Amino acid sequence: MKQSTKWIIGVIVAVAVVAIGYFVLKDSSDISAKTIKIGVIAPMTGDLAFMGEGIRDAILIAKENMGNTKNRYEVIFEDDQLDAKMSASAANKLLSVDKVDAFVTFSSVTGNVVAPIAEQNKAVHFGIASDSNVAKGKYNFIHWTPPSEENKVLIAELQRRGIRKLGIFKGNAPGAIAVIDDLKEQLKDTNIEVVTEQVFNSGEKDFRTIIAKSKDSGSEIYLLLAFSPELEILVKQMRETGITTPITSIENFEMSEQLDLFEGEWYVNSADPTADFINKFNTKTDKSPTLGAANAYDIFNLIVAANEKVEGTSKPTSDQVVTELMKITNFSGALGNLSVNEDGIIVSKAAVRIIKDGKPVTVGN
Amino acid sequence: MEYLIHLAILFVIYATLGVSLNLVVGYTGLLSVTHAAFYGIGAYTTAIFLTKSGVGFFSSLVSGIVIVVVISFLVGVVLSKFKGDYYALVTFGFNAIIFAVFLNWQNLTNGSLGVPGISRPELFGINFANNFNFLILALIFFVLVYFASRFIVNSSFGRVLKAIREDETAIAVFGYKTLSFKLVVFIISAAMAAVAGSLFASYITFIDPSSFQLTESMFILAIIILGGLGNLRGSILGALFLILLPEILRFVGFSSDIDAQMRQVVYGIILILLMLYRPQGLIGEYKL
Amino acid sequence: MGILPQLILNSIIAGAIYTLVALSFNLIYSTTKFFNLAHGVMAAIGGYAVFYFSKTLGLDIHIAIVLGVILTGFVGFGVDKFxxxxxxxxxxxxxxxxxxxxxxxxxxxxxxxxLFSSRFKTLSGNIDTQKIFTILGGVITQTQLVILLSAVLIMAGFVIFLYKTQFGKTVRAISDDEEVARIIGINTNKIIGYIFFIGSAVTGFTGILIGFDVGIEPTMGLSLLLKGVIASIVGGVGNIYGGVLGAFLLGFVENFGIWKISGEWKDAIAFALLIVFLIFRPRGIMNK
Incomplete structure (x- = not known):
């Protein structure tokens, strides 16, 4: 190798190290000590970027509508592409460079990676995740309607309709697995039976064989747990195969861009985002709220509320904020009246909804 | 500061992966795209041992190495029949199968939910929950791997490997059992990847299958191709570049979907240009 | 009759799609002798071209398909040339x-x-009104019949083209030995350029068909290509009939495999088939 090449490489490496070092060690004292910084880690790039963008927009809406507060609030967004090592990098960057006081994360993977980091550094962490592991530890919280809550509503509705035989199609993903594991547990005490359970990996496009496998199971309804586009392809291929059995889901229908595929079908969803939130989101983004957007909106407001309640003139500590968070009951959020339980899980309700004329409608509780 | 330590730990882990893969790809001339499988087996062994039994970190590390040695021996025997692009394809397939096992053997690996709550090691009263201590630990393993690799490539064993790379038939004529040489270096390389996997699992404290997909094998391959094949320092350089690059981009600012895709376009073009004008990588000594 | 007729139909449809990819991959591989990973992307290019011509520009769907196929051919040709x-x-x-x-x-x-965002799109309407046929209790859609028919016609076309035309003879001469072909005065680079055009156009057409049957996304190519490669190797690389045989074998093994074990093992089954063949019959069913 030529001497000149070595020099060029040396210079590039040196510049990179100095650049990162500069940002890390940069004195951030220009911001007043009473600014509460919130770091948000979500997929901002890649195939699921639209979800991360929905979360970003929801938090920005919450921030714009915050009103007068005694503390200042600042939000920093970081991308992790839903990759564990990138999540850890993002969390460390937010801690060291931005010196955040609180984290908001999206997905079970990110939540599981960030939770121990938050705990160790005494930073409040809210996960938008179904995996209850994410809430382990003093500083970790979850805002996601728990699978058990959604399953209760699902089972009640199945019983009301006299359905005895349930067929399941599930994508091999953390959310779906958490829901189904809990559902099977709860079904033990009922007369409802799971007659077929088909699993597929994300990225699968050909469901015809697993559909054929379940066709003679006698299912009276199929529970579909899949994200777009697998969900739409699955439904289309089911219809092509001549299956007219009703379908239902937990959460997934509303995230589809093709609601007409599910016309007339009922499903369970975490409690309605309030009309107020949906309006605000529509006005800002021209879209309906994406998965977790309403949760992110609530989380920001909860963090603000807890920080504001801490008395005194100095900046609230994480311990004080946690104490205030644990006291919260009947907080009026985008997902209804929220309370925090002893595990640090925000309890929100689930509701039965139906797609009517291409729009989701709640059918009472 | 924590951030720099964190990046240093990631860099050390990926440098370990790069150096070990270079033994197979750069020195022996076998294009293996399955390093993430061994990395993953190492990580899962540590994760499962530490969360489901009372075994300590170092025993779990050794168990991981033993399991990987057995599996890589079997895979290596199968691979001994192949060369060139067929070799690459079989390793590709092997990675896909191991990934499917991580994802679907739920009783053992917890499937896509992943394994949370993996503990950090503790030894001689030193608690490696502290990131700086952990960096030192990772560095010690890296130095061991690096010097072991350097010893291998400079030994007579290493010279045979390079001869296999240049002309396998010729060296076979001299009576060298090239198959056993290829098998041994493959196993050594896999065992080193298992060490990196153990470190990764106990550092992040949570693992899930998505960290060990085919794309991860390609990422490690990109590290050594960029840095330079047949040059151990090249792998260190490659790891430094590819770990730091996305972090620098955090400060340059992105946020839209398009910027990330632009990055992919740039990655692709760099690969093409590298192959056109510098197929041996930045400081490499061997062209594929 | 139970599930069996549907299973057989599903296997045949999957086999037909793999046939199309395997045929075009085989054609390019046998003349250039390298694994062209970019071959799969041509399917996405074809699909998105039709999406653009028909949905954005509002052209007649048949014209859009013809344009899409030609455009894909030119992209393949350009990648080879440059x-x-x-x-x-x-x-x-x-x-x-x-x-x-x-x-x-x-x-x-x-x-x-x-250009098109990474979200999934479909070339057919949202709610499908296409005809559905029932054969012995199994169902097949109109699009799938077209796929099946295309696979048969394109295979016949390949046979005629390679074995009955002067051009086909030169192509086979290059496959046998490029050096010799050049010596006897064949402009090999020009012929390889044409081969890239034809191979890419066929894959583009496959992508379009998949777009009507299921849908398109930018990353659709890689998994498609891998299935095509597995089919080629299982059947015998460089052999038209072998490729077709391999494609249908793969279709049947995949679909019958997940009949008894759970659906998430599908990809692993495909790679296991590949590895079994590579170990016991590395030159494929129809070894050349």
């Missing part, structure tokens, strides 16, 4: 070409994502 040909001139090895094609694949995928 990248692979330059590498061949530099006497680059197959491995260098493979890595370069990885770069081409990454860049092209990202460009499609920038």
């Amino acid at each position: 990248i692979y040909l330059q590498l061949r001139k530099r006497k680059a090895s197959n491995m260098v070409l493979l890595v370069a094609s990885l770069g081409v694949m990454t860049a092209l995928q990202a460009i499609i994502a920038i």
Whole structure:
């Protein structure tokens, strides 16, 4: 190798190290000590970027509508592409460079990676995740309607309709697995039976064989747990195969861009985002709220509320904020009246909804 | 500061992966795209041992190495029949199968939910929950791997490997059992990847299958191709570049979907240009 | 009759799609002798071209399909002329070409994502009104019948083209030995350019068919290509009939495999089939 090449490489490496070092060690004292910084880690790039963008927009809406507060609030967004090592990098960057006081994360993977980091550094962490592991530890919280809550509503509705035989199609993903594991547990005490359970990996496009496998199971309804586009392809291929059995889901229908595929079908969803939130989101983004957007909106407001309640003139500590968070009951959020339980899980309700004329409608509780 | 330590730990882990893969790809001339499988087996062994039994970190590390040695021996025997692009394809397939096992053997690996709550090691009263201590630990393993690799490539064993790379038939004529040489270096390389996997699992404290997909094998391959094949320092350089690059981009600012895709376009073009004008990588000594 | 007729139909449909990819992959591989990872992206290019011509520009769907196929052919031709040909001139090895094609694949995928976003799209309407046929209790849609028919016609076309025309003879001469072909006065680079045009156009057409049957996304190519490659190797690389046989075998093994074990093992089954063949019959069913 030529001497000149070595020099060029040396210079590039040196510049990179100095650049990162500069940002890390940069004195951030220009911001007043009473600014509460919130770091948000979500997929901002890649195939699921639209979800991360929905979360970003929801938090920005919450921030714009915050009103007068005694503390200042600042939000920093970081991308992790839903990759564990990138999540850890993002969390460390937010801690060291931005010196955040609180984290908001999206997905079970990110939540599981960030939770121990938050705990160790005494930073409040809210996960938008179904995996209850994410809430382990003093500083970790979850805002996601728990699978058990959604399953209760699902089972009640199945019983009301006299359905005895349930067929399941599930994508091999953390959310779906958490829901189904809990559902099977709860079904033990009922007369409802799971007659077929088909699993597929994300990225699968050909469901015809697993559909054929379940066709003679006698299912009276199929529970579909899949994200777009697998969900739409699955439904289309089911219809092509001549299956007219009703379908239902937990959460997934509303995230589809093709609601007409599910016309007339009922499903369970975490409690309605309030009309107020949906309006605000529509006005800002021209879209309906994406998965977790309403949760992110609530989380920001909860963090603000807890920080504001801490008395005194100095900046609230994480311990004080946690104490205030644990006291919260009947907080009026985008997902209804929220309370925090002893595990640090925000309890929100689930509701039965139906797609009517291409729009989701709640059918009472 | 924590951030720099964190990046240093990631860099050390990926440098370990790069150096070990270079033994197979750069020195022996076998294009293996399955390093993430061994990395993953190492990580899962540590994760499962530490969360489901009372075994300590170092025993779990050794168990991981033993399991990987057995599996890589079997895979290596199968691979001994192949060369060139067929070799690459079989390793590709092997990675896909191991990934499917991580994802679907739920009783053992917890499937896509992943394994949370993996503990950090503790030894001689030193608690490696502290990131700086952990960096030192990772560095010690890296130095061991690096010097072991350097010893291998400079030994007579290493010279045979390079001869296999240049002309396998010729060296076979001299009576060298090239198959056993290829098998041994493959196993050594896999065992080193298992060490990196153990470190990764106990550092992040949570693992899930998505960290060990085919794309991860390609990422490690990109590290050594960029840095330079047949040059151990090249792998260190490659790891430094590819770990730091996305972090620098955090400060340059992105946020839209398009910027990330632009990055992919740039990655692709760099690969093409590298192959056109510098197929041996930045400081490499061997062209594929 | 139970599930069996549907299972057989599903296997045949999957086999037909794999046939189309295997045929075009085989054609390019047998003349150039390198694994062109960018081959799969051509399916996405075809699909998105039709999406653009018919949905954005509002052209008649038949014209859009013809334009889409031709455009894909030209993209393949261009990639060969500006990248692979330059590498061949530099006497680059197959491995260098493979890595370069990885770069081409990454860049092209990202460009499609920038132009059309990475979200899934379908070429048919949202709610399908297409005809559905019932055969012995199994159902098949009109699009799938078209896929089946196309696979048969294109295979017949390949046979005639390679064995009955003067052009086909030169192509086979290059497959047998490029050096010799050049010596007897064949302009090999020109012929290889045409081969890239034809191979890419066929894959583009496959992508369009998949777009009508299921849908399109920028990353659809890689998994498709891998299935095509597995089919080619199982059947026998460089052999038209072998490729077809391999494709249908793969279709049947995959679909019958997940009959008794759970659906998430599908990809692992495909790779296991590949590895079993590579160990016991590395030259495929129809070894040349």
